[in-house]
Amino acid sequence: xxxxxxxxITFFKVGLFTFGGGYAMIPMIEEExxxxxxxxxxxxxVDFIAISESTPGPFAINIATFIGFDExxxxxxxxxxxxxxxxxxxxxxxxxxxxxxxxxxxxxxxxLSGVKPxxxxxxxxxxxxxxxxxxxxTDLFHLSDWVFDPRTWVIAAVLLGIRLIxxxxxxxxxxxxxxxxxxVAYSLIxx
Amino acid sequence: MxxxxxFTFFKIGLFTFGGGYAMIPLIQRExIEKKKWCxxxxxxNIIAIAESTPGPIAVNSATFIGYKQKGxxxxxxxxxxxxxxxxxxxxxxSxxxxxxxxxxxxxxxxxGVRIAVAILVLGAGLKLMRKLKKHWLTIVLIIAGFILMLxxxxxxxxxxxxxxxxxxxxxxxxxxxxxxxxx
Numbered sequence: 385x386x387x388x389x390x391x392x393i394t395f396f397k398v399g400l401f402t403f404g405g406g407y408a409m410i411p412m413i414e415e416e417x418x419x420x421x422x423x424x425x426x427x428x429x430v431d432f433i434a435i436s437e438s439t440p441g442p443f444a445i446n447i448a449t450f451i452g453f454d455e456x457x458x459x460x461x462x463x464x465x466x467x468x469x470x471x472x473x474x475x476x477x478x479x480x481x482x483x484x485x486x487x488x489x490x491x492x493x494x495x496l497s498g499v500k501p502x503x504x505x506x507x508x509x510x511x512x513x514x515x516x517x518x519x520x521x522t523d524l525f526h527l528s529d530w531v532f533d534p535r536t537w538v539i540a541a542v543l544l545g546i547r548l549i550x551x552x553x554x555x556x557x558x559x560x561x562x563x564x565x566x567x568v569a570y571s572l573i574x575x
Numbered sequence: 576m577x578x579x580x581x582f583t584f585f586k587i588g589l590f591t592f593g594g595g596y597a598m599i600p601l602i603q604r605e606x607i608e609k610k611k612w613c614x615x616x617x618x619x620n621i622i623a624i625a626e627s628t629p630g631p632i633a634v635n636s637a638t639f640i641g642y643k644q645k646g647x648x649x650x651x652x653x654x655x656x657x658x659x660x661x662x663x664x665x666x667x668x669s670x671x672x673x674x675x676x677x678x679x680x681x682x683x684x685x686x687g688v689r690i691a692v693a694i695l696v697l698g699a700g701l702k703l704m705r706k707l708k709k710h711w712l713t714i715v716l717i718i719a720g721f722i723l724m725l726x727x728x729x730x731x732x733x734x735x736x737x738x739x740x741x742x743x744x745x746x747x748x749x750x751x752x753x754x755x756x757x758x
Contacts, residue, residue: 401732402629407699411724411731427689428676434688435668437695440589441661442631449665454673458666465662472630473654476638477647479624487623490750491743496627498742499735501713504704505720506734511697512725518689524725540690547694559691566687567680 387456388463390420395448395467402468403496406436406443408503410510413447422455430514438556444468515540535569576645577652583610584637584656591633598633612640633657712745 394416402409410433417423429447436446445465452464479486486492513523519536522529543562546553583605591598599622606612613621618636625635634654641653675681707713716738723734 397732400629401735402631403735406631407696408735410696415730427685430689430692431676431685432672433692433696434685435672436665437692439661439664439668440591441658441664442591442633444631445634445658445661446665449662450669453666453669461662461666461669465658469630469634469654469658472628472634473638473650475628475630476624476635477642477650479628480639480642480650484620484624487620487627490746492627494743494746495739496742497708497713497746498716498738498740500703500738501707501716502720502735502738504700504707505717505722506724506731507696507700507703508717509721509724511693511700514689514693514696518686518693536686536690539687540694543687543691543694547698551698555691555695558695559688562687562691563684564687566684570683570686571680 388459391452391455391460392463392467394420395452395464396470398448399444399468400471402444403499403503406447407507407510409444409447411506413451417451422451426517430518434559434562438559535573539565539569577648579610580641580644580649581652581656584641584653585659587637588633588657589660598636602633602636606636606640612644617643712741716741 398409398412398416401412410429414426414429417426417429423429432447432450433443436443436450439446445468448464448468449461451460453461456463483489516522516524519533519540521531539562542565543558546558546561587598587601587605591601603615603618607615607618621636621639622632624639625632628635634657637653637657638650642650645652704717707717720734720738723729724731729737
């Protein structure tokens with residue numbers, strides 16, 4: 385299939401299922417990235433999440449633009465971004481035209497009452513997975529592959545401490561601080 | 576009017592970092608207080624709709640307000656406006672990132688940043704959890720979602736759909752029981 389068309393269809397699918405804010409798309413995008421062999425590595429996806437958090441605009445659009453551009457240049461970026469925006473555009477047009485009491489509909493409410501807790505479970509699992517990958521450099525179940533690097537644990541402990549003490553701190557500052565910690569720990573201290 | 580919709584939402588798109596609820600105050604100031612495109616009640620309704628439909632709140636609000644002002648064309652220009660800033664910025668960053676990702680200092684910085692991202696995602700999940708209704712089915716579904724994703728047993732889309740179907744089934748059964756009790 386043509387790459388541009390594949391990007392459009394893939395992000396259309398992702399856009400159709402993004403409930404509960406941008407982060408809920410991470411596992412879906414990861415599955416697609418692995419399936420199609422995009423981005424060269426999943427680490428690049430995680431790096432991009434941080435960049436997206438530090439630039440304006442919704443995460444969904446940022447990530448689509450980025451992957452689209454990385455895979456197929458400007459037209460890829462346009463196709464992926466259009467794909468991720470189109471489902472909500474069409475749905476909102478439909479609701480605005482015919483169905484303004486949409487949010488009070490019992491079937492919609494039933495659907496969401498099941499989707500929301502599922503998304504929470506997904507997000508926590510994704511968070512745990514990312515934490516494992518960034519600290520022990522493998523997933524939870526490959527005990528023999530665990531990498532123990534004290535520098536990682538210090539960074540994780542400091543960041544977690546900051547997050548617990550100042551939960552409302554702007555994520556950009558946490559990311560910038562983490563970048564400084566990373567540079568200090570990995571450039572200056574060799575193990 | 577179309578130009579006004581485009582530039583107002585362009586401004587909203589340009590100045591919201593992180594997306595999501597962060598943009599609500601800005602939309603409120605620009606589109607409701609300054610331009611009076613919709614009332615506060617309508618805006619609350621838009622947020623409720625945005626929460627019940629897929630996609631970012633910013634895009635949903637832009638489409639809705641644009642449509643109410645100027646029909647499909649209004650929706651198109653408002654949505655284009657809100658999307659364009661991040662599209663252009665990310666294009667520029669993509670060019671930069673491809674050149675710098677092999678730089679040692681950048682790579683070291685990202686060793687730390689990846690941990691921060693993990694903590695942010697975990698935090699987002701826990702924050703959403705506190706907003707949910709305390710109910711046994713909610714707890715069962717949170718645990719189910721967690722386990723299904725941790726072991727990668729099913730594609731995410733299926734996990735989300737299963738949640739929705741169980742939600743609809745539960746709602747239907749509760750309604751039946753209520754009707755049966757009354758009837």
